[in-house]
Structure formats: structure tokens, C-alpha cells
Amino acid sequence: MSDRQPRVGFYVHYHGMGHKHRTEAILNQLSIPATVITSRIHQLDWNGPTLTDIIGIDCDNDDVPVRGMQHAQDVSALHHAPLWTNSITKRVAQYTRWLDDTRPDVMVVDVSAEISMLTRLASIPQIVMRQHGRRDDPAHLSAYEAAHSLLAPFPESMEDDVTPEFVREKTIYLDGFCRDWKNQPASPSRPSQEDSDRPLVVVMFGRGGTGDVHQTLRDAAKSMPQSDWVVLGKEDDDNAIRTPLNLTFAGWQDNPEKWLSDASVVVTSAGHNSVMELGQARCRIIAIAEDRPFEEQERKARILDRERLAIGLAQWPRSSQWPSLIERAMMLDTSRWDTVFNGNGARQAADHVTRVARWSHEARLSGELVTL
Numbered sequence: 001m002s003d004r005q006p007r008v009g010f011y012v013h014y015h016g017m018g019h020k021h022r023t024e025a026i027l028n029q030l031s032i033p034a035t036v037i038t039s040r041i042h043q044l045d046w047n048g049p050t051l052t053d054i055i056g057i058d059c060d061n062d063d064v065p066v067r068g069m070q071h072a073q074d075v076s077a078l079h080h081a082p083l084w085t086n087s088i089t090k091r092v093a094q095y096t097r098w099l100d101d102t103r104p105d106v107m108v109v110d111v112s113a114e115i116s117m118l119t120r121l122a123s124i125p126q127i128v129m130r131q132h133g134r135r136d137d138p139a140h141l142s143a144y145e146a147a148h149s150l151l152a153p154f155p156e157s158m159e160d161d162v163t164p165e166f167v168r169e170k171t172i173y174l175d176g177f178c179r180d181w182k183n184q185p186a187s188p189s190r191p192s193q194e195d196s197d198r199p200l201v202v203v204m205f206g207r208g209g210t211g212d213v214h215q216t217l218r219d220a221a222k223s224m225p226q227s228d229w230v231v232l233g234k235e236d237d238d239n240a241i242r243t244p245l246n247l248t249f250a251g252w253q254d255n256p257e258k259w260l261s262d263a264s265v266v267v268t269s270a271g272h273n274s275v276m277e278l279g280q281a282r283c284r285i286i287a288i289a290e291d292r293p294f295e296e297q298e299r300k301a302r303i304l305d306r307e308r309l310a311i312g313l314a315q316w317p318r319s320s321q322w323p324s325l326i327e328r329a330m331m332l333d334t335s336r337w338d339t340v341f342n343g344n345g346a347r348q349a350a351d352h353v354t355r356v357a358r359w360s361h362e363a364r365l366s367g368e369l370v371t372l
Contacts, residue, residue: 005032006357009104011095011115012038014059017206018273019110020046022129022153025177026108027051029350032357035102037095055098058091060114076138079113096122105360106148108353116143125360127151127353130171131272132303133296134162140294144170148356151349153177153272155340158303172352176337177345178276198228199264201326204256205233206274214239214249219319221247224326227264232256257281265329270297270312275304280341282334285310286325288317309336 008030013019020038027034027048034050039059046054060080064072068082075081082088095115099107099122107119110129119126128147132154135141144150144167152159156173201224203217214237221229221244229247236249243249253259260266260281268274270287278285287310289297298314305312311329 006105006354006361007102008032008034008353008357009099009102009107010034010036011107011109011112011119012036013111014039016271018271019129021179021273022177023108023110024048025179025346026349026353029344029347030353031350032354035104037098039091055094057094057098058087060085060088060091062087064088077113077142078117079139081114092118099124103364105357105364106353108151109143109147111143113139113143116146120146125356127356129153130167131296132158132160132300133292133294134160134299135167135294136162136164137294141167148360149352151352153276153345153349155342157307157339160299160303162299172348174345174348175343176276176279176340177349178273178280198226199224199326199330200262201227201229201265201267202259202263203229203231203267204274204278205231206269206271212237213316216316216319218243218247220322223319223322227326230259232259265326270301270304272300275300275310279309279337282337284329284332284334286313286329287311288313289315307336308332309340 010023010027012023023036024047027050030048030050032050033052034048035053035055036046036051037055037057039057041054041056064082064085064087068084072080072082095118099119104124107124107126108129109116109119109126111131116126116128125148126146128143128150130150130152141164147170150167150171152171152173153176154173155175159168159173214234217229217231225244225246227246231247231249232253233251234249235251236243250259260278260283263283265286266278266283267286267288268278270289275285275287285304287301287304289301289312301312301314303312304310310332311325317325
């Protein structure tokens with residue numbers, strides 16, 4: 001083991017696509033071998049020049065018995081620890097067996113309090129990825145305490161007022177980063193549009209999920225008949241006959257950028273990756289918080305509004321509010337995103353991961369054994 005170069009493992013949470021996209025951006029900047037550990041790998045394609053392997057482990061949400069779920073939050077230092085769950089027993093064994101077989105020099109955990117604690121108990125250094133939200137509960141604080149360091153995929157200017165001081169001190173703040181759109185096709189002309197002076201409002205949904213908002217969007221488009229509305233990420237529903245002529249449901253789009261350069265305003269959730277991608281494209285954004293644990297999107301929407309990077313909303317507005325909201329969004333100064341994307345945040349993250357991996361690798365090779 002002494003002649004190998006440092007190795008990195010990435011635990012990537014399986015919900016939505018944000019954790020995957022964030023990891024891929026870092027992998028594309030990394031110069032040392034890396035392995036991804038995740039669940040439901042059959043649903044995802046991965047890439048990265050130094051990615052050597054992808055390891056699948058059982059999902060902790062599969063086959064949880066009702067009686068077991070009643071005990072899921074018995075332990076304050078863990079978020080999800082139900083009893084009598086075979087998939088979790090196997091998951092723990094699969095993960096720790098891989099740690100024992102591979103001995104990575106550092107794990108990047110994005111994110112799981114349980115994986116974080118398992119990693120530390122297995123005597124492996126880790127870097128924990130932070131997310132916005134009110135994360136001062138015992139499980140998050142324990143995960144932060146167990147980490148060598150924390151990575152914030154945002155600059156310090158986007159820090160939350162509620163973040164504990166010791167978490168701030170342990171955090172490496174990064175400039176903004178997201179998927180690279182430079183190889184995507186050029187923007188087409190605006191759909192079904194004859195009058196180029198009509199504002200175009202693009203509403204973008206990801207795969208993270210939201211409730212049924214079809215009627216809400218119909219009411220919004222009806223409130224602004226002099227504008228065009230295009231919805232990405234959702235098909236029209238069974239009431240399509242009631243959809244106004246200025247509203248189009250375009251369904252899932254692999255390359256949403258092609259719609260964005262023509263957009264006057266983009267409406268999205270306050271999810272981190274969605275916001276960062278739109279910020280990189282210098283869009284005028286209305287970010288609407290979706291219901292997430294730990295007030296994640298609500299807190300982010302407040303921060304975006306505070307920093308005047310977007311119009312941040314805690315919930316979907318009434319149809320009568322849309323004209324004034326669009327007017328406010330049109331006045332946003334998109335150059336404020338320049339300071340967020342001042343440098344390459346993914347490369348900064350990769351550099352930090354590499355430094356910690358080399359530190360751990362050297363410590364492992366040179367450390368003296370102590371018997372107590």
C-alpha cells in the first residue's frame with residue numbers, strides 16, 4: 001500500500017440530481033484516483049477523468065418495516081436509524097467492507113449523517129459537504145464535528161446568519177460552480193413567438209420534485225396575457241384544454257440552457273444546483289422555496305433575496321402578485337453574480353480534497369502505532 005498515490009472516495013446521496021452534479025464537477029477537476037459510493041447507481045450515468053470505480057450499496061429507504069420506522073429518529077445524533085431493516089444492515093456492511101478493502105485516504109460525504117459517523121468510526125478522515133438550511137440539530141453537528149473540514153459550495157457572502165460559529169470556522173468556502181454548459185447547442189428561436197418584444201418567463205423544474213402546480217401556472221400566465229410562459233421539466237396534465245395560449249409545457253429538457261438565453265425571467269425552486277446554474281448563465285431569477293428538511297430552500301431563498309441575487313420567495317405567490325414580481329425581477333442586476341463566480345469553485349474543492357488526501361496518506365505511512 002505504501003507505493004500507491006493517495007485515493008479519494010465520494011459518498012453521494014441518491015435523492016435528486018444535485019449531489020451527483022456537484023460531485024461530477026469536482027471529479028472533473030481532480031487529479032488523483034477517486035471512487036464513488038452511492039445507491040441506485042442504475043439510474044445514473046457518471047463521468048470524470050479520475051473516476052476509477054462506482055460502488056453500489058443498498059438504499060436506506062428500501063424495505064423499512066412500519067415498526068422499524070417508528071424508531072427511525074430514536075438517536076439524536078442520527079437522522080435515519082430505523083430498526084429491523086435488512087437493507088440498512090447490508091448497507092452498513094457493504095460500506096465498511098469497502099473502506100476496509102480500499103482504505104481511502106479521505107472520504108468526501110455529500111451527504112449523510114449516518115455515513116459520516118460510520119466513516120469516522122472506521123477511522124477514515126472525511127470532508128463533509130455543507131448545504132444551506134437550519135442545521136444546528138445534534139445529527140448535523142455530530143457530522144460536522146467528525147469531519148476533518150467542511151466544504152461550502154458557495155462563497156462566504158452567501159453564509160446564513162443561523163450557522164453556528166464553529167461550523168463557519170471549519171468551513172472552506174468555495175466560489176460558485178455547477179455543470180459546464182459550454183458544449184451544449186446554441187439557443188433556438190423562442191417557441192411559437194411572433195412578437196419578440198413580449199417578455200418570456202421560463203419556469204424550470206428539476207427532478208427533485210414538487211407538488212402539482214399546473215393550475216397555479218395557468219393562473220400565473222392568465223395574469224400576464226402580454227407575456228409568454230414556458231414550463232420546463234413538466235408535461236401538461238389532463239386539463240390541458242384549459243391551458244392558456246401563452247403557456248407551453250415543454251416537458252423534460254436535457255439542455256435547458258437553450259431556453260434560458262431568451263428568457264426575460266426564470267422561475268425555479270431554491271435548490272442549490274438550479275440556482276447556481278441560472279446564476280452562472282446570469283439569468284434574472286425568481287427562486288421559490290420548496291418544502292425540504294431543515295428549511296433548506298427557505299433559508300436559501302432568504303439569502304438570495306438578501307444578497308439581491310434573485311427574488312427569493314418562501315412559497316408560490318398568488319396569481320395577482322405575478323406582474324409586480326416579474327417587474328421586480330426584471331430590475332435585478334445580474335452582474336452581482338460575478339463575485340459568486342469569481343473563481344473556479346470546483347477546482348478549489350478538488351485542490352482542498354487533494355491536500356487533505358495527501359496529508360492523510362503521509363500520516364498513514366509515517367505514523368507510529370500506539371498500543372494503549
